[in-house]
Amino acid sequence: MTAALSPRAERILAGEIRAAARLMRDLDDRMPGAIDDLKALYPHTGRGYIIGITGNPGAGKSTLVDALISAYRHAGLTVGVVAVDPSSPFSGGAILGDRIRMQRHALDDGVFVRSLATRGHLGGLSRSTFDVVCVLDAMGYDRILVETVGVGQDEIDVMRTAYTSVVVTVPGLGDDIQAIKAGLLEIADVLVVNKSDRDGADRTVRDLMHMLDLRGAGGGRYHREVEIIKTVAAKGLREGSGVPELVAAVDAHRAEWAYDPEGAVSRRRARAHLGELVKSLLGDRVQQALAARGGLDDVAAEIAARRLDPYTAAESIAADI
Amino acid sequence: MTAALSPRAERILAGEIRAAARLMRDLDDRMPGAIDDLKALYPHTGRGYIIGITGNPGAGKSTLVDALISAYRHAGLTVGVVAVDPSSPFSGGAILGDRIRMQRHALDDGVFVRSLATRGHLGGLSRSTFDVVCVLDAMGYDRILVETVGVGQDEIDVMRTAYTSVVVTVPGLGDDIQAIKAGLLEIADVLVVNKSDRDGADRTVRDLMHMLDLRGAGGGRYHREVEIIKTVAAKGLREGSGVPELVAAVDAHRAEWAYDPEGAVSRRRARAHLGELVKSLLGDRVQQALAARGGLDDVAAEIAARRLDPYTAAESIAADI
Numbered sequence: 131m132t133a134a135l136s137p138r139a140e141r142i143l144a145g146e147i148r149a150a151a152r153l154m155r156d157l158d159d160r161m162p163g164a165i166d167d168l169k170a171l172y173p174h175t176g177r178g179y180i181i182g183i184t185g186n187p188g189a190g191k192s193t194l195v196d197a198l199i200s201a202y203r204h205a206g207l208t209v210g211v212v213a214v215d216p217s218s219p220f221s222g223g224a225i226l227g228d229r230i231r232m233q234r235h236a237l238d239d240g241v242f243v244r245s246l247a248t249r250g251h252l253g254g255l256s257r258s259t260f261d262v263v264c265v266l267d268a269m270g271y272d273r274i275l276v277e278t279v280g281v282g283q284d285e286i287d288v289m290r291t292a293y294t295s296v297v298v299t300v301p302g303l304g305d306d307i308q309a310i311k312a313g314l315l316e317i318a319d320v321l322v323v324n325k326s327d328r329d330g331a332d333r334t335v336r337d338l339m340h341m342l343d344l345r346g347a348g349g350g351r352y353h354r355e356v357e358i359i360k361t362v363a364a365k366g367l368r369e370g371s372g373v374p375e376l377v378a379a380v381d382a383h384r385a386e387w388a389y390d391p392e393g394a395v396s397r398r399r400a401r402a403h404l405g406e407l408v409k410s411l412l413g414d415r416v417q418q419a420l421a422a423r424g425g426l427d428d429v430a431a432e433i434a435a436r437r438l439d440p441y442t443a444a445e446s447i448a449a450d451i
Numbered sequence: 452m453t454a455a456l457s458p459r460a461e462r463i464l465a466g467e468i469r470a471a472a473r474l475m476r477d478l479d480d481r482m483p484g485a486i487d488d489l490k491a492l493y494p495h496t497g498r499g500y501i502i503g504i505t506g507n508p509g510a511g512k513s514t515l516v517d518a519l520i521s522a523y524r525h526a527g528l529t530v531g532v533v534a535v536d537p538s539s540p541f542s543g544g545a546i547l548g549d550r551i552r553m554q555r556h557a558l559d560d561g562v563f564v565r566s567l568a569t570r571g572h573l574g575g576l577s578r579s580t581f582d583v584v585c586v587l588d589a590m591g592y593d594r595i596l597v598e599t600v601g602v603g604q605d606e607i608d609v610m611r612t613a614y615t616s617v618v619v620t621v622p623g624l625g626d627d628i629q630a631i632k633a634g635l636l637e638i639a640d641v642l643v644v645n646k647s648d649r650d651g652a653d654r655t656v657r658d659l660m661h662m663l664d665l666r667g668a669g670g671g672r673y674h675r676e677v678e679i680i681k682t683v684a685a686k687g688l689r690e691g692s693g694v695p696e697l698v699a700a701v702d703a704h705r706a707e708w709a710y711d712p713e714g715a716v717s718r719r720r721a722r723a724h725l726g727e728l729v730k731s732l733l734g735d736r737v738q739q740a741l742a743a744r745g746g747l748d749d750v751a752a753e754i755a756a757r758r759l760d761p762y763t764a765a766e767s768i769a770a771d772i
Contacts, residue, residue, distance in 0.1 A: 165762055168760075168762050169760045169762045169763055172757065172760035172761070172762065173757050173760065175757070176757055188624075260761075284605075303509075391755060391756070391757070392752065392755050392756045393755075396755040397748065397751045397752050397754075397755045398751075399755070400750075400751040400752070400754035400755040400761065401747055401748070401751040403754065403761045404747070404750060404751060404754060404761045404764055404765055404768075407761055407762060407764075407765030408737055408765045408768050408769055410765075411765055411766065411769035412733050412737070412769055412772060415769070415772075416729055416733070426722055426725070427718070427722070429725060430718045430719075430721040430722040430725060431713070431718050431721070433721035433724065433725060434712060434713050434714075434717040434718045434720070434721040435712070435713045436493065436494050436496070436497055436712070439489075439490045439493035439494065440493070440581075440721065440724045440725045440728055441486055441489055441490045441493065441728060442490055443725055443728075444725055444728030444729045444731075444732055445732065447725075447729050448729055448732040448733055448736070451733060451736075451772055
């Protein structure tokens, strides 16, 4: 597997931002040649360390990401950021907010930020995130931060692009057991209680510890300690209370579990990447099979009228794939 | 499309709970014949009215569902309930909570409750929800309530099983614009501000109205008024403040948009159902293609070691489907 490098791929490997941005746009537009560049870049990936950050809306994830960027830059590391909002069908919105918050780093060559909204990512947001992370990794960024908004399955899927998943919550969301969903807890490598100067921070930590105990008992993937870090991230403060501890916890997870590119964490990530790509390719072919039947709308009208049952229709379409 | 009815399908059409529960279990276990029964039952569906209920964790959805059940029963209607928790990888948990809350109706023959967790639904939770709703519809329940926990893409997918989607929020979640996610607002036919005796209820209503205005401007699916209902649902109180108004709002949406089984809402629902089924069938075949390559773990190990790129691997697998 040593695909020839196109001139654009060469420029991306050299860290050229314009070439990378162009490839990302071509991937969105499904331009021919874009996937070939990814194939050629892939063997050069695996050096960047990918960290996912997700958690409750309003938990201050963007501010925390901002603090992490400052901390990594201070340590001499370059940082790529992918800001993902699966629930937004609109351009702008929260994504725009992230951009504004990160503008502080706009003049820093060592930081590159890319936003992904739902719109325009037919192949799936998780698949697009893998693609963007692949490009950032090939460009040579030392740390790649994948930030998502929200707490649903989409966010969990996007987190599968990362080696280390940081799940952020805040005190006082009420309804303890619901404040952080079980599915999110399941993927957490490091837990953060942000805004921990608020009332109830210690109680939130206790609740999380209790839920982690339950997770262990329930047979979660990892039987190990998950660190819980209390932070008070403030805009522009790399010294934000708890941020150095968060960096250390991520490094500890990296050293313990995720450092080996052929280890369990990397293989789990590869499984997810492959799955997203297969799903995307088959989706294209389903569209073709539907087109041969007059399109999805015609088939759906027959089903709605109970002239055709969806189970028979689906079997027929699948048989044509 | 008039499939012969098996004895079991006959019993389900007669409303027999034991036959229905057995079919649902067989569907989970992918027993041969189960899909044939669904095919035979499908032409007999379309009479039950399917109402989805979703919204922020802690918004009191289960209590609201409880109040709706009481209201519909009081009106002489039978009710089927599907309680779905996409984020729970565990059995029990929130699902168990729902069951306990609904036990009040356990001795009422006119109410049937079925819980779905992630575990055991390889074909996808949304697909399983469609199947269960199909059975409840064929059994003759007048109203079918689909309740989901959480606010992610999974919940939005599950809501596509319904003709009318009710999205529930509560005052005081903070971070107004994040309190109810755009994707959820996009699918709302009726909005509920529950626990509206809390401080800030009027502000939440104003925020929602503002977001609905934005949605209209952004080109949402429907250009029409979405009713916002304030409720104070209390356990066991069908007279819970606002509940009659909620029932009326759902009825209004039913009359205006969703009554016609061949109309736009039914066709949209059929599109979603078909999509879930195709996805499930193709998933099975992907598993077979992977098995022919030594299994997903072997392929993933090659990708993780950068001896194989995931793009080439995915193309090869898709070519074998």
